[in-house]
Amino acid sequence: MFHISTASSPHRDIATVVEKYGYIPLQPPLGIDLFAEIERLKKEKNAILLAHYYQDADIQDIADFVGDSLGLSQRAAETDADIILFAGVHFMAETAKILNPNKKVLIPDLNAGCSLSDSCPPDEFAAFKLKYPDYKVVSYINTSAAIKAMSDIIVTSSNAVPIVKALPSDWKIIFAPDRNLGMYVMKKTGREMVLWNGVCMVHTIFSYQKIKALREQYADAELIAHPECEPAILEQADFIGSTTALLNYVVKSPVKRFIVATEAGILHQMRKAAPEKELVQAPAEYSCSCNTCPHMKLNTLEKIYNTLLYEMPEVTLDSATIEAARRPIERMLEMSKELGLVSKS
Numbered sequence: 001m002f003h004i005s006t007a008s009s010p011h012r013d014i015a016t017v018v019e020k021y022g023y024i025p026l027q028p029p030l031g032i033d034l035f036a037e038i039e040r041l042k043k044e045k046n047a048i049l050l051a052h053y054y055q056d057a058d059i060q061d062i063a064d065f066v067g068d069s070l071g072l073s074q075r076a077a078e079t080d081a082d083i084i085l086f087a088g089v090h091f092m093a094e095t096a097k098i099l100n101p102n103k104k105v106l107i108p109d110l111n112a113g114c115s116l117s118d119s120c121p122p123d124e125f126a127a128f129k130l131k132y133p134d135y136k137v138v139s140y141i142n143t144s145a146a147i148k149a150m151s152d153i154i155v156t157s158s159n160a161v162p163i164v165k166a167l168p169s170d171w172k173i174i175f176a177p178d179r180n181l182g183m184y185v186m187k188k189t190g191r192e193m194v195l196w197n198g199v200c201m202v203h204t205i206f207s208y209q210k211i212k213a214l215r216e217q218y219a220d221a222e223l224i225a226h227p228e229c230e231p232a233i234l235e236q237a238d239f240i241g242s243t244t245a246l247l248n249y250v251v252k253s254p255v256k257r258f259i260v261a262t263e264a265g266i267l268h269q270m271r272k273a274a275p276e277k278e279l280v281q282a283p284a285e286y287s288c289s290c291n292t293c294p295h296m297k298l299n300t301l302e303k304i305y306n307t308l309l310y311e312m313p314e315v316t317l318d319s320a321t322i323e324a325a326r327r328p329i330e331r332m333l334e335m336s337k338e339l340g341l342v343s344k345s
């Protein structure tokens, strides 16, 4: 833990530490009620806390809105808060900044990246794109702002299938970066696409054999899976959908027991919304049976408190990138509304 001078210029000291570590490594004062203090700071600064379903339960409970990528980007586009604090990973906070260039967008830890986004470096993707000059680029939202800026439209796991289905039939498509979601979209839409070869480190390690054994153990259970999972897992799934779709399915289905193949954080919302259902986390190929995203789990209540207090770390982007990346995101939000995939507001 670091000592920050309070005598001279604490903000300058903290900016230096953030530059070095990517977050504020300060212990909040002993004995304070972090929930109450975060609420107080949110009100005082007109800040909104957006949290992804993969955050720890206590962060989900203190957030103003909890959702998946589509819901969070829609909420970020609509907010009138002065500060957006994004408890998620870096590409999500970037998306909020792109949609709100004049607002301050904060993230508790700049090191919260994403293996899927990192699997698509902008220079390599630019070279790949050159090989397909007459193709349009459909990018999953799990990409850096630089990749979004090279895209024609963005999709999320909630809307990828209906959006790709609705795109002009003469479009030849590159889909990036998730090859599993890309293969799933091709199967559901019947459209051929050129796929970038990226995967999510969490969704790719579920064990086919261990899930098969679990299904034998719990014959009454349904397997529900996120489309970022490998095809072998998706082939045996009873239901495939985004995190929000999986949550809704558990709530509405008459089935009592589910094996859940996605990041473990969503189980918190599932248990809150359907406490009578039994949820079994799908096991990974190696080591433990809990699939948690190490990037998402970098965020903590302490970091959220410090971030609100000092308004650092801030996510910034140059105006040219914001301009180029905003168009494909807005196209997605417009198409989602037209297709009735999100509420019109």
Ligand code: SF4
Residues within 6 Å of the ligand: 054, 089, 113, 114, 115, 116, 117, 142, 200, 201, 202, 203, 263, 293, 294, 295, 296
């Ligand atoms: S779960 Fe996978 S796709 Fe989601 S943030 Fe973590 S690494 Fe990225």
